[in-house]
Amino acid sequence: MLIRPKAGILDPQGAAVERALPALGFAGVGNVHVGRLVELDVDDPSQLEPMCKKLLANPLVEDYEVQRLDGSG
Amino acid sequence: MKFGVLQFPGSCDEVDALGAARRVGDAELIWHGERDLRGADAIVVPGGFSYGDYLRAGAIARFSPGMESVIAFAAGGGLVLGICNGFQVLCEARLLPGALLGNANLRFTSRQVHLEVVEPETSFTSACAPGELLSIPAKHSSGRYYADAPTLVAMAERGQVVLRYAAGENFNGSVADIAGVRNEAGNVFGLMPHPEHAVDELIGGSADGLGIFASMRLALEGAHA
Numbered sequence: 001m002l003i004r005p006k007a008g009i010l011d012p013q014g015a016a017v018e019r020a021l022p023a024l025g026f027a028g029v030g031n032v033h034v035g036r037l038v039e040l041d042v043d044d045p046s047q048l049e050p051m052c053k054k055l056l057a058n059p060l061v062e063d064y065e066v067q068r069l070d071g072s073g
Numbered sequence: 074m075k076f077g078v079l080q081f082p083g084s085c086d087e088v089d090a091l092g093a094a095r096r097v098g099d100a101e102l103i104w105h106g107e108r109d110l111r112g113a114d115a116i117v118v119p120g121g122f123s124y125g126d127y128l129r130a131g132a133i134a135r136f137s138p139g140m141e142s143v144i145a146f147a148a149g150g151g152l153v154l155g156i157c158n159g160f161q162v163l164c165e166a167r168l169l170p171g172a173l174l175g176n177a178n179l180r181f182t183s184r185q186v187h188l189e190v191v192e193p194e195t196s197f198t199s200a201c202a203p204g205e206l207l208s209i210p211a212k213h214s215s216g217r218y219y220a221d222a223p224t225l226v227a228m229a230e231r232g233q234v235v236l237r238y239a240a241g242e243n244f245n246g247s248v249a250d251i252a253g254v255r256n257e258a259g260n261v262f263g264l265m266p267h268p269e270h271a272v273d274e275l276i277g278g279s280a281d282g283l284g285i286f287a288s289m290r291l292a293l294e295g296a297h298a
Contacts, residue, residue: 005174009174009219010174010177010217010246012175012176012177012178012179012246013175013179016179055128055132055133055136056128058129058132058165058172060171060172060219060220060221061172061174061219
């Protein structure tokens, strides 16, 4: 599960990284956002969506995206 | 009257919350694993780092058995005060609108703040004077209050913004300088600063936090009168 700050909400972590990169010589970097990655094994993938909504993300302030790594999508 | 102070693994301000509550009434500690609120007339969800703040501050504590009882208690009109991590827990439980994000300055910050009492007629501020500035310490790293624009409009219309940081005091970047909010029914209130740490002028030079606890007592006495 990839969990990101919702667009439009101040992301001070992303802003700090965006300021740091040019100082290290990486030019042309913009729109940096820092989120969270949750990896897990699950028997029933239909549980992933409710898991995100109920606990893993706060839908008021975060967007989430489920990626399945078993080759089925 | 009796306050019940909820304690999670990682709570650290429950002792001061008990001490503050005992200046205006009785108080008892309630372990989060218990569902029995022990006949408390009001509940305090104290500060700290429940469950290590893992995932998001308050996200895991919100599902503890004690919190299930607190959610039912609040639904029945019971008074619930959430301080700092307690405020985060109440937002995660959706007992209060909005969410608390990492401080805009990216630092854990501990300092005295001045708070404007926006709503002096609530169950949590009636012992404060209208327009009074409260001097209360704050200490947190995730205290940036956020609610989306439609929610903020609705909250303003319903008088749900109870406390604001005074000019120049909003160190965490909270939207609209919001420091403390209540629910629509008015029986649940949360704030990031710590009134329980400001109950004796000998320590910290301010007893302004006592007004929050005294107001809760007044509200309960009014309800029973």
